[in-house]
Amino acid sequence: MQEEVVVSGRDVWKVYGEGETRVRALQGLNIDILRGEMLAIMGPSGCGKTTFLNCFSGLDEISQGAVTLEGVNIHDLTDRAKSEYRARRMGFVFQSYNLLPVLSAVENVELPLLIGGVLPKEARERSEAILGELGLAARAHHKPSELSGGQQQRVSLARALVARPAIVWADEPTGNLDEEGSIQVAQLLRGLNRQYGQTIVVVTHDAEVAADCDRTLKMHDGRFVA
Amino acid sequence: MVSTVLALLLVMAGVAVASTVVALRSPIAFRVAMRNVRRGPWRTALVVVGLLVGTTIISGSLVINDTVSAVNVHFAYQAYGYTDEGIYNSSVAQGNFAYAFFPESIYGAIANRTASDPQIVGTTPEIVTGGSIFDRTDGVPESGIQVVGVNASAGAALGAFAYDNGSSTLGPAVGSVLLDDQLAANLGATAGDRVVLYGATPVPLVVQGVVKDDLRGGFLGGNTAFVSLGAAQSLWNASGRINFVAVTNAGSLARGLAASGAVTAQLNATLAALGSPAGLAAYPLLATAVDQAIRSGSSITTLFLVLGLFSIVAGALLIVGIFVTLAEERKGEMGMLRAVGLSRRALVHTYYFEGLVYAAASALAGTALGVAVGYVLLELYVRSVSSLSPSIATAFAESFTASPQSLLTAYVIGFLLTLGTIAAASARVSRLNIVRAIRSVPEPTPPLRLYTGLAYAGAALVALGGLLFAATRTGTGDVNPPIVGLGLVIAGAGLVASRFVPNRVTFSVTGILLIAWAGTTSLHRVVLGSQHSDTILAIFVEGILMVIGAVLLFVFNSDLLVRGIGRLAGRRGRAVPVVRVGLAYPRRRPLRSAVNFMIFVMVIFTVVVVASYGAAVQQGLDNSVTAESGGYTFFGFTSVPVPNLPAAIANNSTLAGEFSTVVPLVVGTVAAALPGGTGVWEDSLYAAPANASADQNFYATNRYNFTATLGGVPASTVWNELATNASVAVVDGAYQPGGVTFGGSHPSVALGAVVPLENPATHAVRTVTVIGYMSQTFLGGFWVNPSTAAALGYSGEAGFLLTTAPAVAATTAAQDLKRAFYPEGLVLLDFAQILATSVQTVEGIIGLLEVFVGLGLAVGIAGMGIVALRAVVERRTQIGMLRANGFTRGMVLASFLVEYSYVTLLGTGTGTALALWLYYNATAANAGTPFGVFVIPGTTIATIFLVAYALTILAIVGPSWRAARLPPAEAVRYTE
Secondary structure, three states, X not given: OOOXXXXXXXXXXXXXXXXXXXXXEEEEEEEEEEOOOEEEEEOOOOOOHHHHHHHHHOOOOOXXXXXXXXXXXXXXXXHHHHHHHHHHHEEEEOOOOOOOOOOOHHHHHHHHHHHOOOOHHHHHHHHHHHHHHOOOHHHOOXXXXXXXXXXXXXXXXXXXXXXXXXXXXXXXXXXOOOHHHHHHHHHHHHHHHHHHOOEEEEEOOOHHHHHOOOEEEEEEOOEEEO | OHHHHHHHHHHHHHHHHHHHHHHHHOHHHHHHHHHHHHHOHHHHHHHHHHHOHHHHHHHHHHHHHHHHHHHHHHHHHHHHOOOOEEEEOOOOOEOOEOOOOEEHHHHHHHHHHHOOOOOEEEEEEEEEEEEEEEEOOOOEEEEEEEEEEEOHHHOHHHOOEEEOOOOEEOOOOOOEEEEEHXXXXXXXXXXXXXXXXXXXXXXXXXXEEEEOOOOOOOHHHOOEEEEEHHHHHHHOOOOOEEXXXXXXXXXXXXXXXXXXXXXXXXXXXXXXXXXXXXXXXXXXXXXHHHHHHHHXXXXXXXXXXXXXXXXXXXXXXXXXXXXXXXXXXXXXXXXXHHHOOOXXXXXXXXXXXXXXXXXHHHHHHHHHXXXXXXXXXXXXXXXXXXXXXXXXXXXXXXXXXXXXXXXHHHHHHHHHHHHHHHHHHHHHHOOOOHHHHHHOOOOOOOOHHHHHHHHHHHHHHHHHHHHHHHHHOOOOOEOHHHHHHHHHHHHHHHHHHOOOOOHHHHHHHHHHHHHHHHHOHHHHHHHHOOOOEOOHHHHHHHHHHHHHHHHHHHHHHHHHHHHHHHHHOOOOOOHHHHHHHHHHHHHHOHHHHHHHHHHHHHHHHHHHHHHHHHHHHHHHHHHHHHHHHOOOXXXXXXXXXXXXXXXXXXXXXXXOXXXXXXXXXXXXXXXXEEOOOOEEEEEEEEEOOOOOOHHHOHHHHOOOOEEEEHHHOOHHHHHHHHHHOOOEEEEOHHHOOOOOOOOOOOOOOOOOOEEEEEOOOOOOEEEEEEEEEEOOOOOOEEEEOHHHHHHOOOOOEEEEEEEEOOOOOHHHHHHHHHHHHHHHXXXXXXXXXXXXXHHHHHHHHHHHHHHHHHOHHHHHHHHHHHHHHHHHHHOHHHHHHHHHOOOOHHHHHHHHHHHHHHHHHHHHHHHHHHHHHHHHHHHHHOOOOOOOOOOOOHHHHHHHHHHHHHHHHHHHHHHHHHHHHOOHHHHHOOOO
16 A cells, blocks of 8 residues: 655745845755654754744745645645644644643643634543543643643643644654653654554654654755755 | 922932932942833833823823913903002992992092002002993993993003004093993994993993903903993992092012002001091902912812823823833843842842833923823813803913923922832832742742731721721711721721632622722712712722722632633634633733723723713703793893882883793892801892782792702792791702812701891891702802891892793893893893803813823723733744644734723723712712713713724734734744
8 A cells, every 4th residue: 555645845945034144944855754654853953953844834934845735735825724724634742832821731722623613512522531641631720830841741742632633743842841751742742643643743852752753854954864 | 389399309309319329339220221221112112102191191280270270360360450459348249339439539548648659550540330331323232231430541550441453542531431342242333333321320422442351441351331430420320439449550460460468458558547438448359360360270170180090090000010011021031130149129220220211201201292182172172162252262272381380290290100100010020039030930829928918908908997987987078088998998808808718709799899888979978977078089089999899800700701701702613712812811810901901990980970970960951941940031130120120021012922920039148157167158149029920929930949848848838938937048059968069169058057147238137047959059049038138138129030921032032121121231141041051161171071081091002002012022932832723813813802802891891880880879869959960971981982992902903913923933933
């Protein structure tokens, strides 16, 4: 059976600034990411990892080339269509968790479901369920400020996965965590990837996280290197 | 004035010296503060704009005061001109005679004695009386005019009369009359017209010319005919006599004014040396008028300032809000500064110096803006009264004044207010945990010991409030201290209870109690009795307590409210997450929202209170046409008693069909010794014949109402008693205790009170018992039995109440009646016309007040704008996360709009509800009076609502749109 390409990039360039301040953050990247694959992107600071994630997820525009997600050229879509696509098909995990401090854990998790039009009651049930799976059932109604860093990142993971997106983008998900928390989150990512077959792209400095992935790509100066 | 300026300058110097000392002792704090000021010019500008509102209100009020005073002083100068002092005897003031006549020879003696006084430039003999005039040339009569007899050859000190064409004359020639602009306009008279003056003896004269209503020609306010002294003496059969000596001081008007006290004393000493002839005394007329003019300007300032207090407090809250926002933004920096060794005091100094710059700049800008606001308001006023009273409009237009003293006062008060609030806010925000600040960890839930501390503070408040309440519940007429006292007790009890009972319960109950206590006028009467009277300040005191109550309810119940509103968003669709996110901030951070909520509540409260009272007064005045008129069309009075006006009208073929009722009234003046230490109060006396025929019988034809009667008896019983009992009286509505009055003061008298009434001229005294309060106030004074009036020396019928016959135009009937009785000096007052004028005047003033207090809206709107701007920065990563999770730009924008709409609409609605509640209670407590009408000014409130909301949305839509446009990739990784 032929493996399905979910994310495809062809000659993708991202250039910031002009003239002498011009920075080539991505330099003609070509990549295919398969459905159910867990891919790690590694590299030194400033090599373009986060730019890669932003440009391939549609959070940022590209300067040249094409990025297709499930056959759709994401950069041909309007802002509204991109937003809707993200709501239905993508999940995000950020280094600083980016939880809404004024919402409880479960309210943060159910947000993507509500955006996707799921009924509040169902959204609440699904959110509580996934928080339970991640060992946070008892903390579901706590605000982010009442949770540890590891717990907050698990809530962030739950939020990224609760709508069963096709692709999960994780930007340094263990960057703010201690070793134990890092291992915990890495194992969760791998477990969820295996359980639900979602494509997960992890941008990381953490070799332990990369070791758990199906494939690791290294970046340098906006290019993939061997 | 000099001492005030000096004091203000000393205060500023004190602040400057203290700040310099602190700057020298904390150079790092000073340097950090100056860099904070410079690092964001736009933010600095925004903060200055946010801070300047309080100063603007103060400056605007003072400029209005300056201008009103200048206008009043202008009219005072115009009325008295170079008549600095007057020598006269006013003890028999009645009808056309303000002053008693005395032999002209006395003037000669006075002139001789004062001729060598260097402070006096001249004395002028005059006759100042009333009268009527008939222009034979065009057939127009005018009653109730002022007639001034002058001696052209002896009046040089008073200056010349200026003709409208620019030339001048020292006075009227024998056989001629000078008409001032106003009288000439009323008569349609020009030079050469033949006129007849009517007094005791008709005097035919020729109009010599029309003179300007200025210093000389505007004597005592206008509508004046100036005649020779001989003509005036002929008019009143007063050959060889005068009734007034005008004294002119040396030097300019200002110098003459300054010397008036000394000159008056000198004149009275001279009169005493002459043996006090004819009971004459000298009075500083111009100085008194100027003093009153300045004082009446102050009362208007008080009104504007009290109503502006809400905006000033709102401005102070905004200052707190701005500094809390700044502190939140710089929490990490502050933590770092503390970590590297900066003391907490030095941190406070950092904010103090930054605030010092903001306060200096905002006070300057606010003072300037206040001048502009004052100018705009006065311009609006001029436009609103220009058709009603062109002379007042012109005077205002020409007298715009912003005195240096007022500008300095506004600047210093605004500066200190801003700096004081900043200093207090700085002390609060500088109290932080270094680690939490550096790591941006939220502050933990307050520990129990905080509530213990609050309980102690609450106990102190209860004690303080209890003492204040106990001390002022009785024995003082001011209702505000006991209201504040019990308010403090309620608030203190709430703080004590918070130590033991959950916050929601404690503070919700406290809030409800505060609103109920402050806003229920009838409750005040029950608890405090009826000896207290409301003042304009009560609106502020009650309003602030109610607003505090509402804020407590908001803060401790916001989550319930938000949950309820969230349900309204429906069950599916984009609205659900938008509302969820939008309302999450006010729900979970109610204290932050509370500042803006409170600002909106206070400002809208004031605007709606003013609008509601305006509507009530207007409606009251509309309803008063019947109440004030008693069903009659005109009130008329003559300069000389008319023995039988009803018969004269009945016998006149034109008039007989025009009037259905003609009620004669005996009119006089009495000095009432009011019980309760209120003192002697001079007022009018009215008495109607008891046994007149049906169409002349006051007791049968009047439709005057009573707001209260002794023993609660019906009106018919009271009138019957008045018609038959010489020992009773009824009084106009202004005597009722507890009545609401806009400005001025009027003594009250209790029902059943026994009041001695004295004729000031004859000193005859009769004692009456007050048995009812009439609802009308137009014919103010004591209404007594005719035999009482006669015993006091009043029997001539010089007042009349008249009703036009059906289908007869009031204007036609009035013209015919005046034409028939101008020789008797008949003046007719049309009730409907007077009330219409009052309505227009009140509308103008209320409109101005609405605009003025509406300035506070700027505070609320600026507050929202600043909070929204900061929110965009503060929440960038959250906005990025939302966008990453599928929020469209529209949804981000909508969530911001939902958040700010919630606070704005809730604040606006709460302010409106509180204002209507207070207003309803106040009107209920004054039922039966013109101030007892409850009318909801729906259109005005809807306009206020829409304007407030629209402007707020306008202020926040920019920042919200910026938030929506944030590229998600930038937002998620943003660090400020």
